[in-house]
Amino acid sequence: DGGITQSPKYLFRKEGQNVTLSCEQNLNHDAMYWYRQDPGQGLRLIYYSQIVNDFQKGDIAEGYSVSREKKESFPLTVTSAQKNPTAFYLCASSILDSVEQFFGPGTRLTVL
């Protein structure tokens, strides 16, 4: 909810281009996450980070990259190696890894 921003809301890219999705939070949360949501597939974890300058792969990390240079920012790059990048991307954050996650409004990426 409030405190996590994702931009832009809708994004269109040509096939073969890398694209970076922004995620910023002012909740002072340590942990941040990126999920991909496809119809009927629920939320699948791409990458997560529990501290600055450290991150781990989730279940579907291939074709994606992230950085965590600042506590409040966790950008996701969708590379040209991602075979089916069109999806709804959700960023989330939490105080600790074991409590509720707060989600941003999401970015809907369409690759043409």
Added chain:
Amino acid sequence: GQQVMQIPQYQHVQEGEDFTTYCNSSTTLSNIQWYKQRPGGHPVFLIQLVKSGEVKKQKRLTFQFGEAKKNSSLHITATQTTDVGTYFCAGRSGNTPLVFGKGTRLSVIA
């Protein structure tokens, strides 16, 4: 790896009818969370269950965590149109990241 199965995938109910979604894990969970996503929106946290056999209520919503900590359910009494959306369970085993079920999409017919 850990899997979380959720059924049914879709549920259509008449307004005023009850609704239940079920969540089952392939492994014992340390906790389970429930989220609601309205159409066109993002998931919003509803509740977390931690103890074996735990039951929690939020107005018309009742959440249960199984005795073996491998299953959970969400029951809505007397559904309203405001209940429309997709309900996700998400579980964690030990220090592993949260694993989400595929969700149950609820439609309420007025």
